[in-house]
Amino acid sequence: MQCNLKTDTSRYARQIILSEVGAEGQQRLKDSKVLVVGAGGLGCPVLLYLAGAGVGTIGIIDNDIVDVSNLHRQILYSIADVGDLKVSAALRRINQLNPDIVVHTVATTLNPDNVLSLLAEYDIIVDATDNFDAKYLISDACIECEKPMVYASISQFEGQVSVFNYYNPHTQQRGPCFRDLFETPPPPHLTQNCSEAGVLGVIPGLLGCFQANEVLKLILRAGEPLSGQLLSIDGLDNTFHLLSINKKTRSRPPAGTLGAATTPQWRDSDWLSPHTLHDWIATQAPFQLVDVRDVHEHQQGSLGGGLIPLKDIIKRQEELDTTRRIVFYCKSGIRSKAALLAVRSVNQDAELYSLEGGVEQYLAIYPDDRHPVVS
Structure with a gap:
């Protein structure tokens, strides 16, 4: 699929002039396939900016319905979308923004039976979910399918972002995975979702933009991905911390155990x-x-x-x-x-x-x- 020079030059002119993009980079964007799991607070800005940049094929997985309580942070949606499936509302909005790209939607919840088939056709997987079960499942599936996972999580005024399972062409090795950061789930006190802990609407927008940036860097082969690093952001005091994540020796998850995680035991x-x-x-x-x-x-x-x-x-x-x-x-x-x-x-x-x-x-x-x- 080659770029339409006239259309692409006018639509993407401001990024094509970047030396890291150019016509070749724009073609890479058009040829790429990115799956976004979750069309909520994180997924909305990711989807908008990937569509705006001209990512040729975007997949969206979400089984939720637009609620009025979503509107303060989930910027894809309007009051007219309340009651509709998020994937349907997202598809309408993306088509309005950029009708030249392909968007596939699946209104389902990931599970060990469908995750490998749903991830198979995409180059990059974006974890825009809000629960640990989904994150472990996506991470294990990305290891199995040898795909990078662009991760983020948020709570109240804080968030973190990283790139897991990234294949470095120079070292010919893959970076840490999500289990290298959290081998087992933290206790429930630390894992509340937005409906339980609350969130300021701009925080998922900020973290989602960082995720979109990492995706575009991976496609364009520009800069250094956040592989082996966790970027932690506190919106209240404007602090940014870059923490190292060490890769542990591990094999692929055994068949039938995708997403399995045991809670640390109290003695x-x-x-x-x-x-x-x-x-x-x-x-x-x-x-x-x-x-x-x-x-x-x-x-x-x-x-x-x-x-x-x-x-x-x-x-x-x-x-x-x-x-x-x-x-x-x-x-x-x-x-x-x-x-x-x-x-x-x-x-x-x-x-x-x-x-x-x-x-x-x-x-x-x-x-x-x-x-x-x-x-």
């Missing part, structure tokens, strides 16, 4: 009693103490140690010294248990403990151990 020995913690502090034993409460709680008084709020525990995991024992604490022990399970999901070899009963129980026994309020 009774993970609890650390207030008496043991008191002894460790008194004897200056080698361990790291981490408060996983919110900032204002920590400032009102603590047991010492560093502060990493529960919501940031994965994003800031590099601050954890896994060469020593780590003790998490919170008000009563609930959040510290969640923090332990979250860290265990990405590092099963670390020696981790949760303070039993939290600050409340500890200070009831040792009231003089409270650290003063931080001014």
Whole structure:
């Protein structure tokens, strides 16, 4: 399928003049096939910008219906689309934007029986889903089909993006996959979707734009993809963190186990009693103490140690010294248990403990151990 020079020059003029694109790059875009799984907050900007750039074939998988609560962030849709399948509304909008491309829609939910066949004809897979089950399934299928997965996730004012299973033509090796970031699912405390945790509408738009950018870079073979790196963005304080993801030695997922994931297990020995913690502090034993409460709680008084709020525990995991024992604490022990399970999901070899009963129980026994309020 060759470019129509007159049409393409006028429509894509502003990107064709880029040295990284040109006529050859525009032809690559037209010849490429990209599947977007999820037509929600992330998928909407991805679809718009891929269609606008001239990606020749776009697939959309989503089984949801447009709801009025979607409209504050899912920019493909209008009030007239409420009640329609998202894939149908998305197809109409994309055809209005760029009628020269091919769009395939599938109103279904991915499952281990259909995922390989649905991914097979596409070059790049975009994970625009909002749940961990789907992400594990897509990742395993991308490994099986040897396709790159452009990943993103969002929560409230924050988000992260990466490229998994990328084949580097220079090293002739594939980069890390999603399981290298999260070998097992974090606990439910850390995996709420938008309807549970809330989200500011611009955040999925921002992350979706980053995903679209990674897709276009892969097609154009321009720049460096986010392979082996996790870009974490906080929209409240405008901070960007680039974290490394190490590839682990693993084989392809066994047949019949696509998407299978086990939750990290809690053991009774993970609890650390207030008496043991008191002894460790008194004897200056080698361990790291981490408060996983919110900032204002920590400032009102603590047991010492560093502060990493529960919501940031994965994003800031590099601050954890896994060469020593780590003790998490919170008000009563609930959040510290969640923090332990979250860290265990990405590092099963670390020696981790949760303070039993939290600050409340500890200070009831040792009231003089409270650290003063931080001014």
